[in-house]
Amino acid sequence: MAVAIILLLVAVASVLFHLFSPWWWTPIASNWSYIDNTITLTFWITGAVFFAIVAFMAYCVFRFEHKEGRKAAYNPENKKLEWWLSVGTAIGVAAMLAPGLVVWHQFVTVPADATEVEVVGQQWLWSYRLPGKDGRLGTSNARNVSSENPLGLNRDDPAGQDDIVIENDDLHLPVGKPVKILLRSIDVLHDFYVPEFRAKMDMIPGSVTYYWFTPTRTGTFEVLCAELCGAAHAQMRSKVIVEEQKDYHAWLEKQKTFAELSGNRSVAKAAYKIGTE
Incomplete structure (x- = not known):
């Protein structure tokens, strides 16, 4: 129980520290606010995944803690879980890569009057x-x-x-x-x-x-x-x-x-x- 609570506190503290951190970018002085937005989106996606994984670990520690007489069931494959993980990972990776590709295209496309x-x-x-x-x-x-x-x-x-x-x-x-x-x-x-x-x-x-x-x-x-x-x-x-x-x-x-x-x-x-x- 104590380990599960500690894991949850670490996840919550990490997210709060990021949201209220005094260390952030210097005030922008160019047109590249797109880069800031892309990085912020990446932080939100990776932060959500981080919190979800740590919360799942805390649940597993609490739900399946050792008890006398309880035996673990061996389940080497779970097709449904594998599909959910594959689809969720693909959506997360695409959500991070797509904005970056758009910004990169803008980054190397120089205005004619530059x-x-x-x-x-x-x-x-x-x-x-x-x-x-x-x-x-x-x-x-x-x-x-x-x-x-x-x-x-x-x-x-x-x-x-x-x-x-x-x-x-x-x-x-x-x-x-x-x-x-x-x-x-x-x-x-x-x-x-x-x-x-x-x-x-x-x-x-x-x-x-x-x-x-x-x-x-x-x-x-x-x-x-x-x-x-x-x-x-x-x-x-x-x-x-x-x-x-x-x-x-x-x-x-x-x-x-x-x-x-x-x-x-x-x-x-x-x-x-x-x-x-």
């Missing part, structure tokens, strides 16, 4: 690239990565000369505008994650992954690496600052293009070489 922004991860910092006045990002290649060209941009691609390059600094985005995030790593696995945006994706060396979101409120949000990437993984931080259009354009005007940065590096390298001769 602005492309490249995020480059490396041990242990974040860099960003935004399209210039031509509205297009230039091509890149890992073979081009060097101290003078840390993002590996193609110097012969005219579309990349006006690209805005932000090395180890904060990324600014306009509120209410969809953004397609192109993810690239130049060393090991990384994962660009802003908790308030909900969206995240692994960054795999040698390939370009992507997702999209629309910032829905202004503010400063911390960037985390959600993939263990080395000794300084926890310090791989940055910030995304979402602001109004006029503030965003004022910030954008102050940034340097790839052509400007390449020229500055060439001048600095030449000055260093002359100074050491």
